[in-house]
Amino acid sequence: MHHKLQTTSPLILLFCLAVFISCQDKSKQHTENWKSLFNGKDLNDWVVKIKGHPLGDNYNNTFVVEDGILKVNYKAYDSFNNSFGHIYYKTPFSNYKFRMQYRFTGDQVAGGAGWARRNSGIMIHCEDPKNIGLDQDFPVSIEVQLLGGLDSGERPTGNLCTPGTHVVINNELYTSHCINSSSKTYQGDQWVKVEVEVRNDSIIKHFINGENVLQYSKPQIGGPVDYNVEFWKSQEGTPLKKGFISLQSESHPVEFKNIEILEL
Known part of the structure; x- marks a missing residue:
């Protein structure tokens, strides 16, 4: 008796491949356990x-929650008067991905500096907020600078600024205060997605709307500070391995939502 050779249908092979890919995607999603840092209800x-x-003093109700969004607002301000603010998440982190959406709205409050128009930031590897001086402008940290367009000209976002810190770029210690990313300019009040990948004191990457726009390494203490000068001078060159995350208020209304972290 002759037996007919059984062959597998191409349709069945395609189905099996689709199931395999789907399972791989679900497995990846399952392992990426993003955690929300903002409950959308309160601070x-x-x-x-x-x-x-x-x-702990939310002066003039600078940081408010409305419609599930964390907002920086200046409705109670007559003048900004250099009231630079930061809102810190309660615990520090070391190895992680941080992501959120932000947008600038309305007009800058009276008294704000020209450079601060449509300007905010995510401060990573921050010093402990409990150690911040009463009249200190900014925490010692690495800043992922967030900028909005000014109707004309180029103004990239996802830049790097370094209050009291230095980093290494292209194998050289970078000591200037800010460096622009390769992002495009985002005009108006549109929402923009920002993500930061932080690997301890190794590599840090900035992403805007999914595009890697800046990368650097070896964050460390260094450069001018406006508080506790002798202490920070004694720490110069110390690697920044972890720190708090904060969001800025610099005189222009800005909104933040979908604030999440994935610890690595």
Whole structure:
């Protein structure tokens, strides 16, 4: 008796391949356990520090929650008066991906500096907010600078600024205060997605709308500071391995939502 050779249908092979790819995607999604840092209801788990005011004093209701969004607002301000502010998540992190969406709205408050128009930032590897001086402008940290377009000209976002810190770029210690990313300019009040990948004191990457726009390494203490000068001078060159995450208020209304972290 002759037996007919059984062959597998191409359709069955394609189906099996699709199931395999789907399972791989689900497995990847399962392993990426993103955690929300902002509950969309209140400022629990966050600590406010505004220049000239003690830790925990949300001066003039600068940081508010409305419609599930964390907003920086200046409705109660007559003038900005250099009231630089930061809102810190309650615990430090070391190895992680951080992501959120942001947008600038409305007009800058009276008294804000020209450079601060449509300007905010994510501060990573921040010093402990409990150690911030009463009149200190910015925490010693690495800043992922967020900028909006000014209607004309180029103004990239996802840049790097370094208050009291240095980094290494192209194998050289970078000591200037800011460097632009390769991002495009985002005009108006549109939402922009920003993500930061932080690998301890190794590599840090900035992403805007999914595109890697800047990369550097070896964050460390260094450069001018405006508070506790002798201490920070003694720490110069110390690697920054971890720190707090904060969001800025620099005189232009800005909104943040979908604030999440993935620890690595």
